[in-house]
Every structure is written in C-alpha cells, then in structure tokens.
Amino acid sequence: MKVALFVPCFIDAFYPEVGIATLELLERFGCEVDYPLEQTCCGQPMANSGAQAEAAGAERVYARAFAGYDYIVGPSASCVNHVRDHFDALEQTDAVRKVRESTYELVEFLHDVLGAREFPWAEFPWRVGLHNSCSALRHLHEASVSEVAGPVFSKPLALLEHVKGIEFVKPARPDECCGFGGTFAVTEEAVSVRMGQDKVVDHVSAGAQYIVSADMSCLMHQQGCAERMSADIRFIHIAQVLNGARE
Amino acid sequence: MKRVEHAKLAGAFLSRPEHVAFHDKRLWDLRSKRDAQAHAIPEWEMLRTLASQIKSHTLSHLADYLDQFTRMAESNGVQVHFADTAEEHNETVYRILSERGMTALVKSKSMLTDECEMRAWLESRGISVMETDLGERIQQLDKQPPSHIVVPAVHKLRDDVAEVFGRTIGTDPHNNDIHYLAESQRMNTRPWFVREKTAGMTGCNFAVAETGTVVVCTNEGNADLSANVPPLHIVSMGIEKLIPRVSDLGVFVRMLSRSALGSPITQYTSHFRAPRPGAEMHFVLVDNGRSERLAMPEFWYSLKCIRCGACMNTCPVYRRSGGLSYGSTYAGPIGAIINPTFDLKRFSALPFASTLNGSCTNVCPVKINIHEQIYQWRQVIAAQHELPFVKQEVLKMAGRLLGSPTLYRGTVASLEGALRRLPNFMLYNPLNIWGKQRDLPHVPHTTFHAWYRKNRKGGGDGGS
Numbered sequence: 197m198k199v200a201l202f203v204p205c206f207i208d209a210f211y212p213e214v215g216i217a218t219l220e221l222l223e224r225f226g227c228e229v230d231y232p233l234e235q236t237c238c239g240q241p242m243a244n245s246g247a248q249a250e251a252a253g254a255e256r257v258y259a260r261a262f263a264g265y266d267y268i269v270g271p272s273a274s275c276v277n278h279v280r281d282h283f284d285a286l287e288q289t290d291a292v293r294k295v296r297e298s299t300y301e302l303v304e305f306l307h308d309v310l311g312a313r314e315f316p317w318a319e320f321p322w323r324v325g326l327h328n329s330c331s332a333l334r335h336l337h338e339a340s341v342s343e344v345a346g347p348v349f350s351k352p353l354a355l356l357e358h359v360k361g362i363e364f365v366k367p368a369r370p371d372e373c374c375g376f377g378g379t380f381a382v383t384e385e386a387v388s389v390r391m392g393q394d395k396v397v398d399h400v401s402a403g404a405q406y407i408v409s410a411d412m413s414c415l416m417h418q419q420g421c422a423e424r425m426s427a428d429i430r431f432i433h434i435a436q437v438l439n440g441a442r443e
Numbered sequence: 444m445k446r447v448e449h450a451k452l453a454g455a456f457l458s459r460p461e462h463v464a465f466h467d468k469r470l471w472d473l474r475s476k477r478d479a480q481a482h483a484i485p486e487w488e489m490l491r492t493l494a495s496q497i498k499s500h501t502l503s504h505l506a507d508y509l510d511q512f513t514r515m516a517e518s519n520g521v522q523v524h525f526a527d528t529a530e531e532h533n534e535t536v537y538r539i540l541s542e543r544g545m546t547a548l549v550k551s552k553s554m555l556t557d558e559c560e561m562r563a564w565l566e567s568r569g570i571s572v573m574e575t576d577l578g579e580r581i582q583q584l585d586k587q588p589p590s591h592i593v594v595p596a597v598h599k600l601r602d603d604v605a606e607v608f609g610r611t612i613g614t615d616p617h618n619n620d621i622h623y624l625a626e627s628q629r630m631n632t633r634p635w636f637v638r639e640k641t642a643g644m645t646g647c648n649f650a651v652a653e654t655g656t657v658v659v660c661t662n663e664g665n666a667d668l669s670a671n672v673p674p675l676h677i678v679s680m681g682i683e684k685l686i687p688r689v690s691d692l693g694v695f696v697r698m699l700s701r702s703a704l705g706s707p708i709t710q711y712t713s714h715f716r717a718p719r720p721g722a723e724m725h726f727v728l729v730d731n732g733r734s735e736r737l738a739m740p741e742f743w744y745s746l747k748c749i750r751c752g753a754c755m756n757t758c759p760v761y762r763r764s765g766g767l768s769y770g771s772t773y774a775g776p777i778g779a780i781i782n783p784t785f786d787l788k789r790f791s792a793l794p795f796a797s798t799l800n801g802s803c804t805n806v807c808p809v810k811i812n813i814h815e816q817i818y819q820w821r822q823v824i825a826a827q828h829e830l831p832f833v834k835q836e837v838l839k840m841a842g843r844l845l846g847s848p849t850l851y852r853g854t855v856a857s858l859e860g861a862l863r864r865l866p867n868f869m870l871y872n873p874l875n876i877w878g879k880q881r882d883l884p885h886v887p888h889t890t891f892h893a894w895y896r897k898n899r900k901g902g903g904d905g906g907s
Binding site: 203205207208209210211212213215216219231233234235236237239241242243244245246247248249250251252253254256257261282330334335341342343344345346369371372373375376377378379380381382383384385386387388389390391392394416417419420421423424 | 449453463467471478481482488763764794796798799804806821823830839841843844845846847848855880882883886887890896
C-alpha cells in the first residue's frame with residue numbers, strides 16, 4: 197500500500213512532533229510511507245477567506261506532489277475537508293479528482309481503511325476530554341453530533357478507547373465549536389477567544405487533564421486561550437497518543 | 444450604506460460578560476430542547492426532507508401558486524395587494540389605513556415589517572404603531588431593533604427590561620419580577636385593541652395557495668387580538684411564505700415550534716381565511732428582492748426559510764455576539780446568507796462572522812445548506828473586491844508563497860528565526876491580534892520538513 201504523508205503547513209512549522217507521530221504510526225501498521233518534499237499547503241487558508249483564485253497555486257502544488265499514490269493521509273480534518281469539498285480552483289482533470297478522492301484524514305484512515313483497533317504500545321494514564329473539530333464532525337462525519345438524531349458513534353473514540361490507562365471525561369457541550377475557524381480567529385478575535393475560553397472551561401470543569409484532538413489548529417487556539425487564562429490543562433494530538441506518547 | 448462591522452459590534456456585546464453568559468445559556472437551552480423534541484420524532488429527518496422538497500416545488504412554481512392564492516383569497520372576500528419594494532409595502536399599508544381614517548395600528552410580530560422599516564415610516568406620517576408581542580414591545584420601547592427573529596429581546600436581562608419599562612411606561616424600575624413586568628406590558632397594551640380608528644396587523648407564517656388562507660403561529664394570543672378585534676386586519680407577508688395545500692401545513696407546523704423553542708407546537712395556530720361580517724381583510728404580498736434572490740443559482744435555497752431561528756440558537760458565534768451585531772433584521776447564520784442579497788457592500792462582513800462549523804445546516808428544518816452558502820458568499824465578496832485591502836493583499840501573498848515549494852521553503856529557510864514570522868502570512872494579520880488574549884504556539888527547533896530530510900534520507904520521490 198503506497199501511502200503519501202501530507203503534513204499541513206502549520207503542523208510542519210509549529211508541531212513537527214505531530215507529523216513525526218503520524219509517520220511512525222502509519223509505519224507501525226505496515227504502510228510504506230512517502231513524504232513528498234515538494235508539498236506546501238492544501239489551499240484552505242486562501243479559499244476559506246473567499247480568495248479561491250489565490251488558492252490555485254497551492255492546490256496545483258498539492259495535486260502534483262500527491263499524484264500517483266493509493267492513499268494520501270494527513271493529520272488535519274479541515275485540510276482534508278478542503279481537498280475533498282472545496283478544491284475547485286484547479287481544472288478538475290482525472291488526476292486531480294483521483295488525488296482528491298484518495299485524500300484521508302488520519303483517524304478515518306486508521307479506522308476505516310486500516311481497520312486499526314489495537315495499539316499495544318500506547319499508554320496514556322490521564323483523564324482526557326476529547327475535542328472533535330467541526331470539520332471532523334460535521335463535514336467528514338467521523339462521529340455523531342448532538343443535533344442530529346441517529347445512532348451514536350465516534351471513530352476517534354473507537355481508536356482511543358484501546359489505549360491503556362486512558363480515562364474519558366464528558367464536557368457539557370462536547371460538540372460545540374471551539375472558535376478557531378481559520379482566519380476567523382483573528383478577524384473575529386473577541387468572539388473567537390470567548391468561544392475558546394468557554395471550551396477550555398467546559399473541559400476543565402469536567403475534570404479533564406488533557407484535551408486530545410485530531411485537529412491541531414483547534415488545539416493551538418484552545419492552548420493559547422488556556423495558557424493566557426492559566427488554566428491547568430494540557431493539549432496533545434491524537435496521533436501522538438496513539439503512537440505511544442505518555443505526556 | 445456603511446459596512447456593518449460585525450467584529451466590532453460583537454466586541455461591544457462581549458464587553459458585558461453577564462449578558463453574554465446569559466444569552467449563550469438561554470439560547471443553548473432552546474437548542475437542547477429542540478434536540479429533545481426532534482429526537483423524539485422518529486421521522487424527523489424525513490419531515491425535513493419533505494419540507495425542503497415542498498418548498499423547492501413551491502418556489503420553482505411560485506408565479507402559479509401566487510396566482511392561485513390571490514384568486515382564492517379574493518373569492519373569500521380578501522383584498523390582495525402586491526408590493527415590489529419595502530417602500531411600496533409601507534405606502535400600501537399607509538394608503539389602506541389613511542383611506543379609512545385610521546390613526547393607529549396594533550400589530551403582532553412580523554419580521555417583514557421590520558425588514559421594511561414600516562414603523563418609523565408610518566409614525567412619521569401620523570399613524571401610531573403599537574407592538575403587542577412582549578419582546579418586540581420591549582425593543583420598540585427601547586428604540587432598538589429585535590436581536591432575534593423569535594425572541595426579540597433575548598439579549599436583555601430582566602434588570603434591563605425593568606429599566607426600560609420604568610423609563611417608558613412608568614413601572615417600578617427596581618422591580619424585575621417577570622410576572623410583574625409581563626402584566627404591566629399587557630395592561631399597557633390592551634387598551635389599544637379597543638381604541639377607536641385603530642386597525643390590526645399580523646404577519647404570516649404560511650400562506651396556503653389552495654384555500655387562500657393565512658396561518659399565523661404565536662404564543663401570546665396577541666396576533667388573534669390584533670386580527671379579531673379591530674374592524675380592519677392587514678396581513679403583511681413575503682411572497683416566499685406560500686405552500687400549495689392545507690395538507691402540506693402538517694409538515695411545517697410539526698417542525699416550526701419544535702425547531703424554534705423546543706415546544707411541540709405554538710399556543711396558537713390561527714387560520715385566517717375571510718373577513719368577519721362588516722370587517723375588512725387585506726393581504727400585502729411583498730417581493731423586496733425575493734424574486735431577484737430566486738434567480739441566484741447558489742442562493743435561492745435561502746428562500747425556503749420558515750423563520751424558526753434554530754440556526755441562530757445553535758450558532759456558537761451568534762450566541763456570543765448578540766443579534767444586534769449583525770446590523771439587520773435577520774441575524775445569525777440565516778442573516779449572513781440573506782442580508783448580502785439586499786446590499787452586498789453593507790453586509791460583506793457577515794459571511795465572515797462564522798467558523799463554518801455547520802451546525803446551522805444540521806438544525807435547519809427545511810435543509811438550507813447554510814454553511815455552504817456562507818462559504819459561497821465569501822467567494823462572491825472576494826471576487827467583487829469587497830474584502831478589506833490588507834486582507835486581500837496578504838491572501839495574494841500567501842497564495843504566491845504557498846503556490847511555490849521553492850519560494851515557500853526558501854522563505855522558511857533563509858530567514859533567521861523565520862518561524863516566528865509564520866503566523867503573519869498564515870493568519871495574515873499582525874501577531875498582536877492573535878496574541879491579545881491568547882498565547883502564541885511554542886516555536887519548535889525544527890520544521891517537520893527539516894526533520895524528515897535529516898532523519899529519513901532524501902525524502903519521498905514525489906510519486907512522479
């Protein structure tokens with residue numbers, strides 16, 4: 197299985213350990229993983245701000261770097277959602293369509309494609325509040341949401357519950373948006389921060405020691421709020437937990 | 444008109460933490476009740492699909508249904524008027540009133556009359572207007588527009604209402620007991636229903652084409668008083684309110700109050716078909732940009748809206764910024780997609796007042812793809828150069844940089860301490876905005892890219 201690793205730009209720059217954990221985790225499951233060096237970004241920051249035309253360059257780079265792989269896996273639901281649903285600045289050739297269809301978010305790739313359930317190397321003896329990003333929840337449908345009736349399920353939870361020693365706490369509003377929202381975090385700074393503070397307080401009140409998420413951008417925002425508030429809570433990406441990080 | 448600066452207005456609302464906390468909690472409570480009601484109906488999702496299809500069908504045959512509705516209403520003895528614009532609506536209402544020597548209008552809640560800014564228009568021509576919905580009346584007395592389409596004064600605490608009533612209708616400003624306040628408002632309003640030379644007005648939730656009937660759903664009984672006591676009843680309604688048959692009504696009535704307030708049904712669901720003997724009934728059907736919206740391939744779907752407010756209650760941004768920050772009758776997610784059709788420049792900030800989280804789309808009883816339309820509006824606004832200049836330039840720069848691996852890596856590598864500058868282009872704004880109330884990410888020793896080149900020889904072959 198030829199898998200390409202997609203490391204979103206802000207993870208490359210700020211959270212290399214998340215990229216490393218993703219790579220090692222995929223290798224643990226026997227994937228032959230390439231990291232195409234000629235990658236930059238999926239184009240989302242521009243397109244989400246309305247500047248779809250400005251996203252064309254990044255999308256072209258993405259489509260070129262990831263051509264020819266069976267699977268393209270990235271540890272970020274919002275980037276993957278952009279590639280799947282909004283990657284429209286380019287001409288939709290067969291090759292572009294193939295790259296879009298082959299792009300997976302890490303949790304769904306582990307859960308759906310690899311069928312991974314056992315993580316014998318992983319142990320995380322902490323009380324954890326799980327934060328699913330809105331992209332993972334409402335766009336990639338990785339878990340059920342409270343406003344929609346139907347069977348309750350959660351792919352990230354189905355993976356994490358096999359980690360030794362982990363304990364989950366339930367915040368009052370588990371699927372409320374944390375307020376990152378890309379450029380929203382700065383154009384609507386006041387609202388964004390208030391949402392982030394509310395999210396942190398909800399997890400702390402539930403007794404969480406860690407907030408775990410598959411989306412580092414949500415965590416970057418929440419961590420920024422938490423540190424400024426001097427809240428006693430830490431943050432870690434799901435790839436690190438599943439790859440055996442202890443803290 | 445001037446651009447509505449949502450972020451700034453939201454900031455003002457957020458500077459009153461008690462109000463924000465109450466507002467958020469109150470509306471989240473409505474959302475939770477809505478969830479309980481919706482989840483108790485096994486066929487809920489089917490109802491949403493059905494409602495959406497009925498609206499699609501009606502909107503794509505709107506001229507025919509308007510024609511049928513008009514014929515039926517006229518044969519019932521109702522006088523039907525069409526108004527192209529807000530001004531025409533106001534003029535029509537004024538003409539009906541003045542020709543009959545009316546000097547006052549008692550009315551129930553209607554978003555359309557707010558959209559048309561009818562109250563000020565009539566009052567400047569000597570007609571007194573009395574809002575009889577409690578929330579709407581509070582807002583009228585405080586000289587503020589409604590902040591929510593279902594609960595117009597939800598942004599106020601009971602102390603605020605006591606203050607407004609004390610200042611305007613002479614109650615004790617220190618008595619914030621809700622029963623006292625509600626009763627005072629009722630006593631203040633009631634005499635108007637039986638006043639001479641006074642007409643009544645209601646809005647319309649649904650207009651049934653096959654019978655020419657107007658259906659009004661309320662909780663306070665004030666619409667029934669407005670319609671049934673005065674000798675003249677004027678209904679102000681948008682042309683998108685039509686549904687084909689009485690049997691279609693069941694689909695919408697089951698969902699309206701469940702979506703809005705989390706109650707199975709409103710206290711009153713009143714059907715108005717014909718004037719009482721000796722009385723008059725007038726329907727004013729308003730376009731005001733609706734047919735233009737109907738012709739927009741990406742955005743016509745928003746005409747399905749039944750004004751339940753569920754998208755506002757669920758919206759985490761709306762709950763923390765308050766309805767007045769949207770600068771329009773229609774706030775929240777639905778406002779973000781409707782308002783730009785009225786005035787793109789004025790409302791160009793609203794589609795950016797969203798995290799695109801998508802819960803609005805999930806709760807919409809007629810399945811409007813709200814968050815997708817918000818995304819589309821952003822594209823339209825950028826294409827028409829309505830983005831702020833700095834944002835436009837930074838996005839261009841980011842696009843160029845991220846469009847070239849060499850330029851991107853070169854930029855990262857060539858600048859000492861370049862990582863500290865990254866948020867500048869990734870988030871396009873000066874760091875201090877991020878850092879005002881949030882700490883910055885801890886900058887690591889290396890990028891993933893550099894780590895990979897060092898630890899995994901050569902890196903991938905790029906798949907080519």
